[in-house]
Amino acid sequence: MTASFTAQLDAVARPWLQAMSPAGGRAVRTAPLWLLADAPAAVAFAAGLALAIDALPRGLAAAAPWLALLALAAAARGGLAKRAAEAGALAAAGVKARARQDAVASVLGGRVTGGEALSAVVEGVEALDGHVSRFAPARMAAAVAPLLVIAAVAVASPVVAGILLATLVPFGLVMALAGGAAAEESRRQFLALERLSGLFLDRVRALPLVLAFQAEGAVTRDLSVAADDLARRTIRVLRVAFLSSGALEFFAALSVALVAVYCGFNLLRLLPFPVPEQLDLKRAFFALALAPEVYAPLRRLAAAYHDRQAAEAAALTLAALPLPPPAPPTTSFDAPPALRFQAVTVTYAAGEASVFDGFDLDVAPGEVVALLGPSGSGKTTLLNLLLGLAPLSGGEVSIGDQRLSHLGSIAASVAWAGQSPVVLPGTLADNLALAHPGAAREDLVRAARAVGLDAVLDDRDGLDTRLDERGAGLSGGERRRLGLARALLKPAPILLLDEPTADLDATSEQALLPILRQAARGRTTLIATHSEAVAALADRVVRL
Template sequence: MGARIVHFDRRDFAKTWLKQWERTVAPTVRRAGLLGLLDGVAAIAFAAGLALSVDAIAQARDPTLFAVWLLVAAAALAVRGGLAMATGVIGAQAASDAKASLRITLARAVFAGPRRPAGEAATALVEGVEALDGHVARFLPTRLSASVLPLLMIAAAAVASPIAAAIMLGTLIPFILAMILTGTAAASEARAQFQALERLSALFLDRVRALPVVLAFQVEGATTVALTRSAAGLAERTIRVLRVAFLSSAALEFFAALSVALVAVYCGFNLLRLLPFPVPEQPDLARAFFVLALAPEVYAPMRRLAAAYHDRQAAEAASESLATFEAPAPAPARARLTAAPSLRFEDVEIRYPDTDAPAVRGFNLVAPAGSVTALVGASGAGKSSILNALLGLAPLTAGVVRVNDNLHTDIELDIAWAGQSPLILPASIADNIALARRDASRAEIAAAAERAGLGPALAARPGGLDFMLDERGSGLSGGERRRLSLARALLKPAPILLLDEPTANLDAEAEAAMVETIREAARGRTTLIATHAETVAALADQVVRL
C-alpha cells in the first residue's frame, strides 16, 4: 500500500508541474485555440454556402444566386486553409520557444542542483523536453476548440433539424467515453515506455564510460546481452503504445462514422418520405444538405484532439521525470568588476568528492591589484585546483576567497582563462578563438592570434583563420592548442587573468616568445599563473611554491 501511495503522489506532483508549466505558454496557445474556433465558424459558413448553392440548382433559381452561395463556400474553404496553417505555425513556434526556455532551466538545475545520473539528466534534457513538443503545438490548441466547437455546430444543426442534432449529440457521448477509456490505457503505456527509455539511456551511457573495463575483463558478451535485453524491452513498450493508439483510433472512427451514417439515413429517408415512424419535422433539401455537410465537422475537432491525445500522454509521462528537477533560485544582483582587483585566499581547502585527502589545505595568498603571481610546485600540488576554485570549478570546502575584500561569490567575476586542455569546437580557428568574445571583429581575432604566436601555424594551414578543426583539435599540435587558448584570453578584456601551464609542450625558443606574450597579456590585470617553468615564474611579482 505504501508503494502505491508514493507512486500516486509522484504522478499527482508531475501533473501539477505540467499545469504550472502550461501557464508559461498559455497566451500563445490561447491565440492558436481562438484560430481553431474561427475555423469552426468558417466550417458552418462552408456547409451553409454549399447547401444553399445545391438548393439553388435543384430549385432552378437565378444562376447568380447559385454563384453567390458557391463563392461563399469557396471563400470559407480558403479561410479554413489559412486558419489551419496559421494555427500550425503559432503552435510550432510556441513549442519551440517553450522547449528552448525549459532546456535552459533544466540545464541550470542539473549543474546547480543535487547530482543525478548523467543518463537520466541527458534523457530528460533531450527526449523528455522533446516529448512536450506535440503537447504544446497540437494538443493544447486543439483542446479549446474540441470543448466548444462540437456543441456550437450541433446548435447550428439544431436550427435546421433538431432531430439530426439530437442524433449527433447522442453519438457524441459514447465518443467521449471511448476517448477517456483509451486515453487512460495510453497514459499507462506511455509512462512505461518513457521509463524504459530512461533505463536504456542510463545503461548505455554507463557501459560506454566503462568500456575500457569491459574490454579488460572480457565481458563484452554479457554487456551486449544486457543492452539487447533493455532495447528489446523498450521496443516492446513502444509496440504497446502503438497498439493502444491504433485501437483508440479505430473506436473513435467507428462512432464518428456511425453518427454521419445515421444523419445521412435520417435526412435521406425523411426527404423521400420513407421513414417508418412519424417525426415532428419535414426539412427541405437545403436544411437536409446543411445538416449532412455539417455532420463530419462536428467530430473533426474531437478527432483532432484524439489524434493529439498521445502527445498529452507522452508529456505527462515525461513530466514525472522533468518535475524532479528543482529550478535554481534566481541569483541576486552582484557588483561587476571595472578594474583589476586584489585577490585574497584565506585558509582555503579544496576537497573533491570521493577522495581520501584534500587537494589543497590551509592555502593563503594575497595578490595585490594588477600584480602577477606564479604558483609553482610539483604535479598534484593543487595549482590547477586553486585556479579552478576562483572559476567555481573546484569545491571550496573550507576557507574563503575574497575579491577586493568581498567574497568572490558576492561579486560578478570577469575572468580570462587559458587552461591546460582548451575546449575545441568543430569550427574554424577564428570561431574557436572568438568563444572568448562573440562580438569580436575579424581584425581583433587576427590580432589576438598573432600576439599569442599563432602566426606561423596559420600561415602553414590553408585558409589561415578559416582552417576547420574537429572536436579533438586535429590539425593542431599541443603547443598550438595552448596558443589558441592564450589567444582567447588575450581577446577577452577581463580584469583577472588565469593561466594554467601556458608554456607546456613548448621548446626553449617558443617558451621565451610565450613569456613575452604573457608579460604583455598580464599588463593591467591581476594575474595568477600555475606553472612548472622557472622562466615563467621569473616574470611574476611574487612566487608561491606549493
C-alpha cells in the first residue's frame, strides 16, 4: 500500500515540479544539500569539542584554536539549518501554487464539485507542504549523512562505528513498520475529512430546505457522526505517530548508551572481552559526541514521516482530479480590425429560446457602433461572444480576416468595461493595473482622473487607497468609472463597453461623453447602451 501511495505522490507532484520557476527548481535541488552539509559540520563540531577537552589541561591558550573551531561549527550548523528550511519552504510554495492553480481550474471548470473540490483545493494542496519542504529533503539527507558520520567515527574507533552501524538495522525496521501503519490510517483520516467537508457543504447549500422541513436535528446528528468519525481516525493517526516516535527514540537512546558504556569501560580498561583498540580521551569524546549525530538525520526524517503520509493520502484525491484544459492560444492585432457577425445564433441551453438567430453585422476597422435596445435584447451577449463568454451555436464571427473559432482568445487585444467591474483586494493602483500591468503610476493617475475618480485620489490615499473584494469605499458609479479607467489604460485595438454610463446621473454622463469619445478614437468599438446620448457618439447605431 505504501509503495503504491508513494508512486502516486511522485506521479502527481512531477508536473508541478517541472513547471516551477527557476528559483523554485533550485530550492528543490539545494534543500537536501544544505541538510547533507550538516554532517561535515557535525564532525567539525565533535572534533573541536574533543580536541578542546584534551587540550584544556595544558592551558586555555592550547585549547583556544579548538574552541574557535567548535564555535564556528556551531554557527555553521545553525546557518545550514536556516538555509535548508528556507529552501524547503520556497520549494513547497512553488509546488503548492502550481497544484492549487490546477485544482482551482478543475473546480471552476465544473469538472469537480462539492466536498471533493473543497478538500482538494484546501486540505489536499496544503498537505503537500510537509512532504516537499521537510520530508523529501530529509529523506535524501538521511540516506547519506549517517554513513558519512559513521565513517568519521570509524577513524577514531572502528568498534564504535560497528555498534552504530548495527543499531541502524532495527531503527530502519521500526520506520518501515510505522510507515505502513501510518499510511493506511492517514488515508482513512483524509477520506473522513473529505466526507465531513462534503456533508457540511451540501447541508449549507440546502439550508433553506432544512429550515423549511425543520430537519435541523437530523442534520446536526449527521454532522456530529461525521465529525466523531474524523476525530477517531485522527486519534488513530496520532497514536501510531506517538508509538513509532517512542520506538525510534528508544533505539536511538540505546545505541548512544551502548557507545557511552563501551567508551567508558575502554578508557578504564574494564571491558570483559578483548577489543582491537585502546581509546584515549580525545578519541572517546569524539566518538561519543558523534553518536547522537548518526541518528539526527533519521530523527528528522521520522518527525516528517507523518507529513509524507498526509501528502500520500491527499495525492489520491489530487490525482483523481481531471487535468485542466490547456489555455487557449492568444491572438493580438497591431491595428483596429474589422468585426463581422455572419448568421450568428446564440443559444445558452438546449430547449431554450435563442438570444440571436441568424444575426448579421459588419463593423469596419476603427468604426464605433452603438448597440441600442431594451434589456434582454442581446446587447451584452454580442460583447460576450467576442470574449468567449457566450456560446456560438451557429454561424461565424470574424475578426479581421480570421475566424474567431480559429483564433482562440482575443482578450489581449480587447479593452473591456462591463456592467459589474471586478474589484480585487488591494490598492486602487493594483486594480487599475489589472488592465495594463506595465503602466507607470503617472499613467494610472491620468486614467483615473480622466474618468472622474478625482475624489478618490484627492480625498483619500490616492493610488494607495485600499479596496476589498466588494469594492468597499467606492460607490456604484465609482466602480463603473474604475472599469472605464481600465479600458482607457489598456492599449488594445478593440474596445467593448457594456452600459458605460448606467449608474451615472445626467450631469455625470455628459461629463463622461468626451472621455468615451477619446477612448474609442483609433479603435474598433462596440458600445452596448440604453442611453441615446452615448449612442450619439457612435458612427452607426444598431437597434436590437
